[in-house]
Amino acid sequence: MKKLIALTAGLIVSAALATGCSSGDADAGGGAPAAVVEVKNMSYSPAQVTIEKGQTVQWRFDDSGLPHDVVGEGAVAGQLKSDLLTEGTYEYTFDEAGTFDYHCTPHPMMVGTVVVTE
Incomplete structure (x- = not known):
């Protein structure tokens, strides 16, 4: 019985890790992105985010089946x-300070900016 309980607990932990869940608090350095940009309604929202050097931006795509991408310009091209x-x-994790512009290849009017501070 103990082996069955241990096996079940191990499978639950494995399933949680495989789906990206963790028991850690996301606000306590649990790997959450510093900024989230929604990609929908033919736009990036917010169009500009500010983060610190070494932090990550996450883009979440959901635009009624329209394909979009994120393509950097300049130093991150x-x-x-x-x-x-x-x-x-x-x-994407930004390891250098600066201002980084990006766009959507099929919809060039969709533009955004990431400002990275020291």
């Missing part, structure tokens, strides 16, 4: 680049 997505998330 070629590095900040998601797949075309209709749903799901993309994350």
Whole structure:
């Protein structure tokens, strides 16, 4: 019986880890992104976020089946680049301070900016 309980507990923990759940508090350094940008209604919202160097931005895609991406310009061109997505998330960690612009390839009027401070 003890082996069955231990096995069941182990499977529950494994399932939680596989789905990205954890018992840690997200606000206590649990790996939560510093900023979240919603990608829907043909826009990035908010269009500008400010984070600190070394922090991560997460883009959440949900725009009624329209595919969008995140493509960096300037210093992050070629590095900040998601797949075309209709749903799901993309994350990027900014290791340098500065102002970084990005756009959506199929919808060039969709633009955003990440300001990274020291």
